[in-house]
Amino acid sequence: MKQEINLHKNEFLEELMEFLRIPSISALLEYKNEVNRGAEWLKASLIKAGLENAEVIETDGHPIVYADWLHAEGQQTVLVYGHYDVQPADPLELWDTSPFDPVIRDEKIFARGATDDKGQLFIHLKAVELLMEKHGTLPVNIKFCIEGEEEIASPNLAPFIHEQTDKLAADTVLISDTSFIEKGLPAICTSLRGALALELQLETANTDLHSGSYGGGVPNAVHSLVRLLNSFHNEKGEVAVENFYKGVPELTDELREEVGNIPFDEEKTKRELGLDALYGEEGFSFQERTGIRPTLEINGIGGGFQGEGLKTIVPSKSEAKISCRLVGDQDPQEIYRLIEKHIEVNTPVGSRVSLNQLVHANPVSIDSTHPDLQKAADAYEKVYGVRPLFPKEGGSIPIVEVFARVLGAPVVLMGFGLNSENLHAPNEHFHIENFTNGIETVCEYLQSL
Amino acid sequence: MKQEINLHKNEFLEELMEFLRIPSISALLEYKNEVNRGAEWLKASLIKAGLENAEVIETDGHPIVYADWLHAEGQQTVLVYGHYDVQPADPLELWDTSPFDPVIRDEKIFARGATDDKGQLFIHLKAVELLMEKHGTLPVNIKFCIEGEEEIASPNLAPFIHEQTDKLAADTVLISDTSFIEKGLPAICTSLRGALALELQLETANTDLHSGSYGGGVPNAVHSLVRLLNSFHNEKGEVAVENFYKGVPELTDELREEVGNIPFDEEKTKRELGLDALYGEEGFSFQERTGIRPTLEINGIGGGFQGEGLKTIVPSKSEAKISCRLVGDQDPQEIYRLIEKHIEVNTPVGSRVSLNQLVHANPVSIDSTHPDLQKAADAYEKVYGVRPLFPKEGGSIPIVEVFARVLGAPVVLMGFGLNSENLHAPNEHFHIENFTNGIETVCEYLQSL
Numbered sequence: 001m002k003q004e005i006n007l008h009k010n011e012f013l014e015e016l017m018e019f020l021r022i023p024s025i026s027a028l029l030e031y032k033n034e035v036n037r038g039a040e041w042l043k044a045s046l047i048k049a050g051l052e053n054a055e056v057i058e059t060d061g062h063p064i065v066y067a068d069w070l071h072a073e074g075q076q077t078v079l080v081y082g083h084y085d086v087q088p089a090d091p092l093e094l095w096d097t098s099p100f101d102p103v104i105r106d107e108k109i110f111a112r113g114a115t116d117d118k119g120q121l122f123i124h125l126k127a128v129e130l131l132m133e134k135h136g137t138l139p140v141n142i143k144f145c146i147e148g149e150e151e152i153a154s155p156n157l158a159p160f161i162h163e164q165t166d167k168l169a170a171d172t173v174l175i176s177d178t179s180f181i182e183k184g185l186p187a188i189c190t191s192l193r194g195a196l197a198l199e200l201q202l203e204t205a206n207t208d209l210h211s212g213s214y215g216g217g218v219p220n221a222v223h224s225l226v227r228l229l230n231s232f233h234n235e236k237g238e239v240a241v242e243n244f245y246k247g248v249p250e251l252t253d254e255l256r257e258e259v260g261n262i263p264f265d266e267e268k269t270k271r272e273l274g275l276d277a278l279y280g281e282e283g284f285s286f287q288e289r290t291g292i293r294p295t296l297e298i299n300g301i302g303g304g305f306q307g308e309g310l311k312t313i314v315p316s317k318s319e320a321k322i323s324c325r326l327v328g329d330q331d332p333q334e335i336y337r338l339i340e341k342h343i344e345v346n347t348p349v350g351s352r353v354s355l356n357q358l359v360h361a362n363p364v365s366i367d368s369t370h371p372d373l374q375k376a377a378d379a380y381e382k383v384y385g386v387r388p389l390f391p392k393e394g395g396s397i398p399i400v401e402v403f404a405r406v407l408g409a410p411v412v413l414m415g416f417g418l419n420s421e422n423l424h425a426p427n428e429h430f431h432i433e434n435f436t437n438g439i440e441t442v443c444e445y446l447q448s449l
Numbered sequence: 450m451k452q453e454i455n456l457h458k459n460e461f462l463e464e465l466m467e468f469l470r471i472p473s474i475s476a477l478l479e480y481k482n483e484v485n486r487g488a489e490w491l492k493a494s495l496i497k498a499g500l501e502n503a504e505v506i507e508t509d510g511h512p513i514v515y516a517d518w519l520h521a522e523g524q525q526t527v528l529v530y531g532h533y534d535v536q537p538a539d540p541l542e543l544w545d546t547s548p549f550d551p552v553i554r555d556e557k558i559f560a561r562g563a564t565d566d567k568g569q570l571f572i573h574l575k576a577v578e579l580l581m582e583k584h585g586t587l588p589v590n591i592k593f594c595i596e597g598e599e600e601i602a603s604p605n606l607a608p609f610i611h612e613q614t615d616k617l618a619a620d621t622v623l624i625s626d627t628s629f630i631e632k633g634l635p636a637i638c639t640s641l642r643g644a645l646a647l648e649l650q651l652e653t654a655n656t657d658l659h660s661g662s663y664g665g666g667v668p669n670a671v672h673s674l675v676r677l678l679n680s681f682h683n684e685k686g687e688v689a690v691e692n693f694y695k696g697v698p699e700l701t702d703e704l705r706e707e708v709g710n711i712p713f714d715e716e717k718t719k720r721e722l723g724l725d726a727l728y729g730e731e732g733f734s735f736q737e738r739t740g741i742r743p744t745l746e747i748n749g750i751g752g753g754f755q756g757e758g759l760k761t762i763v764p765s766k767s768e769a770k771i772s773c774r775l776v777g778d779q780d781p782q783e784i785y786r787l788i789e790k791h792i793e794v795n796t797p798v799g800s801r802v803s804l805n806q807l808v809h810a811n812p813v814s815i816d817s818t819h820p821d822l823q824k825a826a827d828a829y830e831k832v833y834g835v836r837p838l839f840p841k842e843g844g845s846i847p848i849v850e851v852f853a854r855v856l857g858a859p860v861v862l863m864g865f866g867l868n869s870e871n872l873h874a875p876n877e878h879f880h881i882e883n884f885t886n887g888i889e890t891v892c893e894y895l896q897s898l
Contacts, residue, residue: 273658
């Protein structure tokens, strides 16, 4: 297929750039119309690829886009999942070029969503399109189920999957929304951390107060928040919420070896990211901390006067966003209750805290010896000349666990991104080489099933 | 004068509202023209009051407005100081009416700057105007020196005072920029806390990172800031910066009694401000904590994602604004060095901190037995029917210490505000009764000198 891909490369990239120009930010209400536009664009593109029964399915949130081609009688059915929504783009001032005006530089395409997940998702559309063009048919039955709410934790896809088990029934679920170990070294992820996210608002008074007249004599909403948030970790970098680690798998020598096999270049990572030092739970390696250990991270904080110059107030309000990554048998709802209790116990006197749960997702594990995963590894090897590794990924794709459980099918996490591609950050990009090689790999894989 | 004041009341209020409509926010660069407009308006108003030699004097920052009347041969010279600049108005959403569109409600005038300090300053202009109108002359020589940078700690007034000691020479400095104990109970402040303000920026990486891929394995700029800021206070509510309390006067029984004599209604304060509890340094009363003890307050904090919804990042940048109130022999520059050292020692591994000093001011004490202060007390007593108290104020008016030291004159802090008037906060207002009684009190005072 290499030849066909090269022939179409510029045309495919033009189309992908069109997709990336749509600011389909699911988290921000004011982008609702753009998310809808993304869904319609995707539907048209699926039809162009040769898929049938394409529809934009409304939900209580953003729509799901579905299409299929089911004429490979007696053959396996593959369900392709992906998402057309993207993360917010701020801080805008740190982007070298506009996030929704894609540009190609150094054989990379720069835009919000380039690697997460529009670029990776588009690989599957183009693989199907090329196979159809070349053979007039497909080697397998295929279904596309693409959502617009992955970046806000898929609140409407899970119920949809539960309701539409017949429509979605498949032998394999195929997803490209993960990363290589490093450039040239592909990976099939076999574990995803679960997630829990919440926001917290703290209040001490009904108005900000003059720090001269009241300073030193009344609670300060930023002091209280700082004290409360600081209580979430101890000096060893461990999460200090009582019973937080219940359900976390014991770190056996075998697991430690498996995780240790995934290469990690500490000096390179520090250099590239501008880190003076790594940091985390004492007694664990970077791969363990980010792959198989749970975390609690503050994602944002705000309170008091943040403008230019000076405002000598005692702040009356503050807030924080917190998210956890969970592993093993940690249950997000139970962790939420533990955090709630921790906050109750640790909130300083004179502060009122309100809590709001944003998302929750269970951790998931996939058996790397399953034939569908091994065939995926073969396809990578043919294209990239190297057999992929089976790492345990630190991120969460909440819906993977639901697909695996409800459809009872193995999930093949056939990623084509790189961790260095600034996903969720300014200057997100996608390597064009992995876009074209990705199309070839997916073609190989579908033909091998 | 009561009669004359009543005759002119509506006209004076109209003029004050005109003054309040000018958003002369000194802290925000984009308001530079408005600050200039405030200065020109004030100059015209001083001329209207009968003052001479009125000028708008340019500085490296915002202008100083000067005017005088020096024909009371053989009489004392009084220098009136005030400021025509105001605090920023945010958070705008908490104002019931627009901050720069003054309205009168329940015999109060609502606007940013109503009490701090345009309303209080305007009392002096109108007192002079009425005395001139009635007698065609003034009982004392008078100079007005009004600045536009008080809310940013007077960076250009101090050098001006040093350079213009002849121009500003006076027997008494008269300032109305402080508050009553409570409605109906006036106060002449005899102590002001010094101040030191700084901003702090913390960085861990050159970009925000995905909390799935990196969470738990790299430093988090919000965690680091939270840990660092939490180290500034201990469990007793004391400032934990080494040697911070050096130079703080010992709390003698006499001082404790003096401070304790100033009435304070804890339940009323809590109810009015929506406080569940008071909080501060262990072993001290509210009056002591806010009047004669030093403080370190975080005025604002920010970092990571603060938008609507969720963004699962490990933040790479965070920042905070901090200010101290200082007492006794605490030297702001020395305190800055102690804080710098504290930050050096307490910054978590993997975090880089940069520091920027915003303002500094020395504490000041004024002798309440000085005849000029006693005459001021007499004037209050005549108008309000009650002798004022001599409290030690928690706020800072940095220039007071400079006036006292450079001009060698007693400073009479003849305030007409109320602490409940939301200075530096939304819905700032000024009681019209204190505006009119204030004019009468100042007339009485000037005539008594």
